[in-house]
Amino acid sequence: MILDRPAQHLLLPAKAGFIAATVAVALAFNLLPWQDLRGVPDLLALVLTFWCVHQPRKMGIGIAWALGLVMDASNGALFGQYALAYALLAYAALALHRRILRFTLWQQAAHVLVLLLASQVLMLAVRLASGGTYPGLAFFVGSLLAAALWPVASYVLLIPQRRPVNVDDTTPL
């Protein structure tokens, strides 16, 4: 029901610079020297999904695809594997963005979980088709963690937009 919608702040417009900065931080997180990526939440995918849902005009399939290429190049993965998965992820998030935002945060997280899992299944299919090793169910744990981080991401990434217009000395942040 529309009336059940959680109370929302009126948000300021998002700044492109902030979006770029968050994407860069998420990318840096993904590039940390992980032993392997099993069980590590893919923060870049999460941030991409977040901006696709919240700012569909400022984030899109093309950017997601390009970031996927960066992941491919630095991971030594099959070139195009992450690009394809991220493009699909961005498309699904764009297609669902009006619907997702009507739900509470945890319900949104459930949607995001499905999107992330779908992109991982796509990657798995691509790699198995090209002769990779099956990495085990632990491969999907990262998506669970990333989806669990959705409420946190929603809080943190919206902080700049939640600032009051008139900033004075008493403003907390």
Next chain:
Amino acid sequence: MEHAPPQFFHRGPAPIARLTFFALLSILLMVLDARFRYAEPLRQVIAIAVYPVQQIALAPFTAITQVREFFTTQTELRRENTELHAQQLKEAQDRLTLEALRAENDQLRQLLEARSKFSTDAIFAEIVYAGRDPFSRKVIIDKGSQQGVQGGQAVIHTDGLIGQVTRVQPLLAEVTLITDKDHAIPVQVLRNGLRGVAYGSGDGATLELRYMAANAEIAQGDVLVTSGIDGVYPRGLPVARVTKIERDSAYAFAKIACQPVAGIDQFREVLVLGKVEEAPAWSDESNRAAKRGGKAKRSRRGES
């Protein structure tokens, strides 16, 4: 009069069209990469562009390591020093005889007119991180083409072979471990010289010795060394130890599992060996001669 829609409604191609475009582009790239390896230059450009971000992400960890190394206690250093001295003494004998053996070997090879098998220049490298791709077994080392690393070089640790350089960037190189599913090494049983090919099993810990006859003379605990017939790995590097043999009369081949001798995941420093000198090309001329020579000659070559 024309009514152009306001700017707000211009959104470019429909999302599904964009998705199709980018998906096709990705598939094209994947095919080019997997089948023809055409994507390497683009990969290198992106890798160089991302290198600073990667270094920034790594910075805290490098700092922690440096601080920890700085505060290594004196007792620890003394203990390590004593151990190293003991080890050096132990190895002194080998080292002294090695020189003599090497000279003798050179002389014998000259007599046989065979070229020297080992090139001596090796590059010391450190593992920066284990490859993050969960579908393959790779590590990234901190030396690249600028330091003279080339694709195809063998990488060893003190105990034995760990892998092969498969992709070289200017400052980093990617080493495929011998446990990777797509990796195969021609090996030889040290005890009796029986040859075979060991494949990575992909589970990260073991290798498989495939296509060995069920009655092949091989036993648990046998050490496998590189046979050197591929022209990639120098001869005689320890590779793995046979841990399990299943002989089933229903199958023509035995199922042989091996454990790498060099603890693949437990060290930081590795040595990238110089490239083995390429054997002279096998000419058609000699091929035909061999065919004319009949079966006896060919089988003899197969044995030797």
